[in-house]
Amino acid sequence: MANNYLTSSFILEMTAEDAEMVRLAQRASEIVEDPCISDTGRDLAYADLGPRFAALFPPKDDDDFGSFLDLFDDPDFPTFDCSIVISEPDAEGQCKVSFSGNQFGVDQVANLIFAACKSALPCAFSWAHTCDALRPDEFGGGCVIITDAGIDFHSTTGIIGRVLGTGAGPSETPKPLFDPALVSIEQKRFSHTQWEILVCYNGQRIEQYGDKIELAGKEYRGHPREVWMAVAYREAIARDMASRLPVVEEAAITAHLNTH
Structure with missing residues (x-):
């Protein structure tokens, strides 16, 4: 038996306002994951997150947290799969926010940064996929580039493909339709x-x-x-x-x- 890990650890600097939105997103994740909260309690908890959170993540599809859940590929698992630590603001009102984890939620963290941390853009972070057994093709990684224009994902598979022209990454040769x-x-x-x-x-x-x-x-x-x-x-x-x-x-x- 072998274990696989998707790891990342990085720090972003952003305004205290954006850092507070990250904290609210952490709280929202806890709320929507809690099966013991009633519908009324969920509504009250959403209101407690405040008007800035509601403006960024408005209700959608009869769910107060509908827009927030769009951050996640699977809304049944609305977790960022990482530890998030926010520093106190410095003299210029900037905070350092660290993200780290051994089963890192690359997509949802990137979505959160793009949506809530505009003062940190442009930015990037890298991630690694590893295994505690030396198995072929169990190692790799990639990086995520986040700008005002959107999110761009790159993997080692794609990078190698682009260099070698094998089709693993974007190239001039159109790929066959998905089968x-x-x-x-x-x-x-x-x-x-x-x-x-x-x-x-x-x-x-x-x-x-x-x-x-x-x-x-x-x-x-x-x-x-x-x-x-x-x-x-x-x-x-x-x-x-x-x-x-x-x-x-x-x-x-x-x-x-x-x-x-």
């Missing part, structure tokens, strides 16, 4: 109630993800295959492994990302 038959979804079971899902496309590793494990009757079950197929599609397109499908076909696949 579900090329998706590999493998369960990595650690125990009866713990496992992760390794997703690959066309023989190339995408990522090993934590699964949402629930007891259904007498069996423990995770996300259905359709969810992992949607993840594979999203990542294969983002990493330039394949070209996008027509709109209707794409919508049929990616719809599962919106419900899990």
Whole structure:
């Protein structure tokens, strides 16, 4: 058995106002994760976050936290998967905010920085994917570039592909359309109630993800295959492994990302 880690640690400097928004986002994450909070309590907790939070993350789809949950690929797991520490403001009103973790939420942290930390832009951070066993293709990493224009993700796979022209990264040669038959979804079971899902496309590793494990009757079950197929599609397109499908076909696949 081997363990995989997605690690990152970095510090951003930003205004005290933006740092406060990060703190409020941490609190919001705790609120929406708490299964014991009633609907009324949830509404009151949202109001307690204040008008600046409400302006940045307004209610959506009959949910006060609807816009906030858009930060996360899976709204059932609204956590940033990292430790966030905020310093006291210095004489110029600037704060240092550190982000670190061993199973780092790259996407959601990048989304948070882009949405709430405009004073820190442009900025970037790097991440590493490692394994405590020396297995082939279990090591890599990447970086995220965040500017006012948006978020740009880069992986070592893509960088190597661009340099070698193998198609792993953006190149002049158009990629074939995404083919579900090329998706590999493998369960990595650690125990009866713990496992992760390794997703690959066309023989190339995408990522090993934590699964949402629930007891259904007498069996423990995770996300259905359709969810992992949607993840594979999203990542294969983002990493330039394949070209996008027509709109209707794409919508049929990616719809599962919106419900899990």
